[in-house]
Amino acid sequence: MYRIKTLNKISPAGLSVLDQNRFAVSGDVENEDGILVRSADMHDYVFPDALRAVARAGAGTNNIPIDRCSEAGIVVFNTPGANANAVKELAVCALLLASRKITQGVEWVKAQAAAGEDVEKVVEKGKSQFVGPELNGKVLGVIGLGAIGVQVANIATKLGMTVYGYDPFLSVDGALALSRMVHRAMDLETIYKNCDYITVHVPQTAETKGMLNEDAFHMMKGGVRILNLARGGLVNDDDMLAALDSGKVACYVTDFPNAKIMGGRNVVAIPHLGASTPESEENCAVMAAQQLRDYLENGNIVNS
Ligand code: MLT
DSSP: OEEEEESSOOOHHHHTTSOTTTEEEESSOSSOSEEEESSOOOTTOOOOTTOOEEEESSSOOTTSOHHHHHHTTOEEEOOTTTTHHHHHHHHHHHHHHHHHOHHHHHHHHHHHHHTTOOHHHHHHHHHHHSOOOOSTTOEEEEEOOSHHHHHHHHHHHHTTOEEEEEOTTOOHHHHHHHTTTOSEEOOHHHHHHHOSEEEEOOOOOTTTTTOBSHHHHHHSOTTEEEEEOSOGGGBOHHHHHHHHHHTSEEEEEESOOOTTTTTSTTEEEOOSOTTOSHHHHHHHHHHHHHHHHHHHHHOOOOOO
16 A cells, blocks of 8 residues: 655545555655645655655646755656646736736725725726726737747737747747747847736746846836746846836736735735646646556656
């Protein structure tokens, strides 16, 4: 019997992959053979002797101490692509949130209603107070053209945007395949200098950490709108707050609120909902559980 510890709530569809006759799965098992985790921070986690694999039900692995796992011979799995559709849909929403002052308007209407204001007057005032630009005709920079970035680029073109794309790992074939949706494959500097909207879809690594910083903002157009549904650490928060205060950045939509950024001017902070759809939770949990099962039972390694 393999012992699997869950460090977060895992979709029942994922748990059903692990046959109860062969796997004991719970948040309480000890000396576990495998771990199923979503966003729990494992950096201080004490590995039990039996631990052989960690499966992350999600794409990012920066909550897992990869180096320590490697040293201890523990295999780490993740589920790239399994939640790409959910994140893509939230990115489209974020584009609109960055433009149309929807969250500000909704909060204001609630406050007006609580104060007993006349509805007609509320609508009249709100219409002129919460004006925001259309996406049609604007330029979007997509940094990272993986499973999510490509889909965001595709939809943005359908909304009438010109899309500039950047990905350091994009092959010539990949660029050709994308050429119908990404109007031009660019270097970062060209993206920073030319885009009205910038969305990041890269993992957080030593190279990408803090990439959206003062130097990057300096190159950007005044009033640029920035979306981050990838990882909070891609952005230098102090530099972002300064850029928001100066108006260089008109709006920052982030799926990674923290104490510093969430109160910032023109910040729309979402409580990490990118993958929070039943479909995506199920896809990720099933894929992670299958990886764990196949590795523990047969030594098969897929996507580690
Ligand atoms: C991811 O990395 O794919 C997400 O953080 C998944 C999640 O929200 O749990």
